[in-house]
Amino acid sequence: MEYRLLLVDDDNENLNVNKALLSAAGYQISTALSGEEALEKVMKAKKEYALILMDYHMPGISGAEAVSKIREVKPTQQILAFSLDDTREVMRENFKAGAVDFLDKNSENEVLLSTIATYCAKYEQLYRPIDGEQLASDEKRKLIYETGMIGCSDQTYELCRQIRKIAPTQATALILGESGTGKELVAQALHKFSERAKCPFVAINIAAESAGLLDSTLFGHRKGAFTGAIEDQMGKFRLANKGTLFLDEIGDMNLDLQVKLLRVLQEREVNPLGHSRAIPIDVRIIAATHKDLRKMVLNGTFREDLYYRLSSVFISTTPLRERTEDIEPLVAHFTAEICKENGFSRFFHRRCLEVLRKYPWKGNVRELRSVVERHLVRSDADSVRPEDLEASLYEVHPSSVPVTMKEIDSHVENLKKGLVAEVLKVGSPAEAARRLGISQNHLSYFMDKWGLRRAQR
Numbered sequence: 001m002e003y004r005l006l007l008v009d010d011d012n013e014n015l016n017v018n019k020a021l022l023s024a025a026g027y028q029i030s031t032a033l034s035g036e037e038a039l040e041k042v043m044k045a046k047k048e049y050a051l052i053l054m055d056y057h058m059p060g061i062s063g064a065e066a067v068s069k070i071r072e073v074k075p076t077q078q079i080l081a082f083s084l085d086d087t088r089e090v091m092r093e094n095f096k097a098g099a100v101d102f103l104d105k106n107s108e109n110e111v112l113l114s115t116i117a118t119y120c121a122k123y124e125q126l127y128r129p130i131d132g133e134q135l136a137s138d139e140k141r142k143l144i145y146e147t148g149m150i151g152c153s154d155q156t157y158e159l160c161r162q163i164r165k166i167a168p169t170q171a172t173a174l175i176l177g178e179s180g181t182g183k184e185l186v187a188q189a190l191h192k193f194s195e196r197a198k199c200p201f202v203a204i205n206i207a208a209e210s211a212g213l214l215d216s217t218l219f220g221h222r223k224g225a226f227t228g229a230i231e232d233q234m235g236k237f238r239l240a241n242k243g244t245l246f247l248d249e250i251g252d253m254n255l256d257l258q259v260k261l262l263r264v265l266q267e268r269e270v271n272p273l274g275h276s277r278a279i280p281i282d283v284r285i286i287a288a289t290h291k292d293l294r295k296m297v298l299n300g301t302f303r304e305d306l307y308y309r310l311s312s313v314f315i316s317t318t319p320l321r322e323r324t325e326d327i328e329p330l331v332a333h334f335t336a337e338i339c340k341e342n343g344f345s346r347f348f349h350r351r352c353l354e355v356l357r358k359y360p361w362k363g364n365v366r367e368l369r370s371v372v373e374r375h376l377v378r379s380d381a382d383s384v385r386p387e388d389l390e391a392s393l394y395e396v397h398p399s400s401v402p403v404t405m406k407e408i409d410s411h412v413e414n415l416k417k418g419l420v421a422e423v424l425k426v427g428s429p430a431e432a433a434r435r436l437g438i439s440q441n442h443l444s445y446f447m448d449k450w451g452l453r454r455a456q457r
Contacts, residue, residue: 003050003120004028008038008066009082010058014105018053018112025113034058035066042070042077047131049077050123051116054099056083056090064090064097071098076127078119129347129383130331148189149182150333151326155318158451159186166313167193172265174250174310175288176449177317180364183288184248186315190286191244199243204236207249214257219264220272237270237281244284250310251291251302262306285310292409314448320361320368322414327356330365334372346376349385359393417450424452 005027009015012033019029030049032038035058042049052070056063067079081094081102091102103115140157144150147160166173167190175183184203191201209217220235236245247253253261264270265285269278287310296302320326331348339345361367371393375384423432424447433443446452 002026002028003123004030004047005116006030006032006038006041006049006052008032008035008052008058008063009055010034011055021109021112022116027116035061035063035069038066039069039073042074048074048127048129050128051119052077052079053082053103053116054079054094055105056081056085056094062093064093064099067094067097067099078123078127080115080119124350126351128350130328130335130350130353131347148185148192150330151323152329153318153323153325155323155451156326159315159317160189162315162451163189164193166190166315168195169313170284171312172285172310173287173313173315174293175286175315175317177288177290178319178364179290180366181317181319182365183290183317184246186317187244187246187248187286187288191246191284194244194284196243196284200240201244201246202236202240203246203248205248207252211254214253215260216273218257219260219270220275233272235270235272237264237283238272238279240283241281242283244286247285247287249289249291250287251289251293251296255301255303258303258306262303262309265306265309314445316449316451318451320364321359324357327368328353330368331356331372334369335376338373338376342377344376346379346382346384348372348375349383351386352384352389355386355389355393416446417452420446420450421452 005022007015007018007022007029008031009018010033015031015033019031023029030041030045032041035054038052038054042052054063054067058066061069063081063083067081070077070079078100079098081091081099082105083090083094083102084105086102086104094102100119101115103112107115141152143164144152144156144160147163149156149160151157163186173187173190175186177183187203188201191197204217206214216233216235218236220233220238264281267278268282269280271278293302293307293311297304297307328350331353335347356368356371363370371390375388375390379388381388420432420436420443423435429443429447430440433440436443
């Protein structure tokens, strides 16, 4: 972490010496030649300083006066009195003004560096806000952000790698994952990095559509085709021609429409209601669901032939509770977004992360954004601290003890995923399949479903 420091001293030579020392130690240094200039820099700074080193004897206001004024506008700002004058009166005046400590300018470099490191550690623990721009940048994070995702976890990185690999192909993709894990974002990224990127991306949530109108919504109709059809409707498939059609919550489609969808996928043409002839289409299909389609196939509520048509490629999103490293960049992203929308400047304190990472997030990223927005909008201060968080976020959740059938199924699924991942570490997929007692094709299905390909590299 590169900490920002402000050095305040009217002795320009001394200022440059200390700036060189601290810059060499990895700190980001700003300087000021007077208390007035220091106050102005603090007021205008877009990012706060981890520590300010303040001289005492300067033209204009004294160092102690500058400390007092800065603390008025930034109550949590750490300021270290840094002076040659170590008389009791000067020290008393600085401490009364709000300085956190006093250090003699004649101190050895090791003492100066050690003292600054101590207060930067305190800043990290107690004062540093969650700020996306301060998060370390690396190739993994770069790939994630360029793909249109927010995060830094291995799971999100692997998801983005899959997207970039699958996107240029024409394969139909099935995105699996809990509600709120960003399945539509995945679909948008698949479109963005495909050869169809300049053509339409059309999304429809099957669960949100009226069952009676879904047929014409998807495939279109002619005016007068049925009661209420007062004008022609192209339908989502034709609107997405040459581009991508995203069918969200495909598991909610009834069996009759599943038959019609299967035919469209096979014939690459649609038959709008009231039309006398089929209309050719060129559309890439991406589907998503939070339901277990394989179980639905066994139960007879989802067509097996349609399942295989849709699942040329599997992509799985990971629940937020299983990638808690992503919470910090997500909170930073949502905070910036919400502050911009509302015209204020507020932030979450990093100490909140300890609480947020323990919460189970059953609503996943969607729930996290709602929590961030609620706290920022309600806040009377410029920061949200752990003591400001809702009591519900502190509740003890027995997440290790599944209760409902859905939770039990999820627990078993995660257990299987972990055990298969361990077996894959032993050797090749062929060897892993032999140990598991399944075919390589069956193992390949699980590897795609759970995003375990990276374990083989």
